[in-house]
Amino acid sequence: MQAVALKVVAYLCQNQTQKKQRKLNMKKFIQTNFWQILGSLFGGIAGYFYWRDIGCSTGTCPITSKPLNSIIYFAVLGYLMIGTIAKARVKR
Structure with a gap:
């Protein structure tokens, strides 16, 4: 049960990091173009x-x-x- 909870937390943290990275990439794209x-x-x-x-x-x-x-x-x-x-x- 704890392993599943840890996987979910890891996934959510990774998902937040990816969202921030996408947002930064989109901002850079808009600034350059x-x-x-x-x-x-x-x-x-x-x-x-x-x-x-x-x-x-x-x-x-x-x-x-x-x-x-x-x-x-x-x-x-x-x-x-x-x-x-x-x-x-x-x-x-």
């Missing part, structure tokens, strides 16, 4: 407004016929553009 994340958010928002205001009325346009396609496309563009600018600024 802040501009890329921000660029993809702005790109996704811009993609939605592009679909809403300009979009394709016939439904034959592959990117602007659906809002999800437009959001994803512009989010990727924002990620790539801001990522390139951020990397160029770091190299200077």
Whole structure:
């Protein structure tokens, strides 16, 4: 019975340590990729407004016929553009 209790306590302690490590890893990821994340958010928002205001009325346009396609496309563009600018600024 004590062996099981010790295993449970060890598991819980290990689980807490893993949670802290994941939290630190996520914080580091966000800090290192802040501009890329921000660029993809702005790109996704811009993609939605592009679909809403300009979009394709016939439904034959592959990117602007659906809002999800437009959001994803512009989010990727924002990620790539801001990522390139951020990397160029770091190299200077």
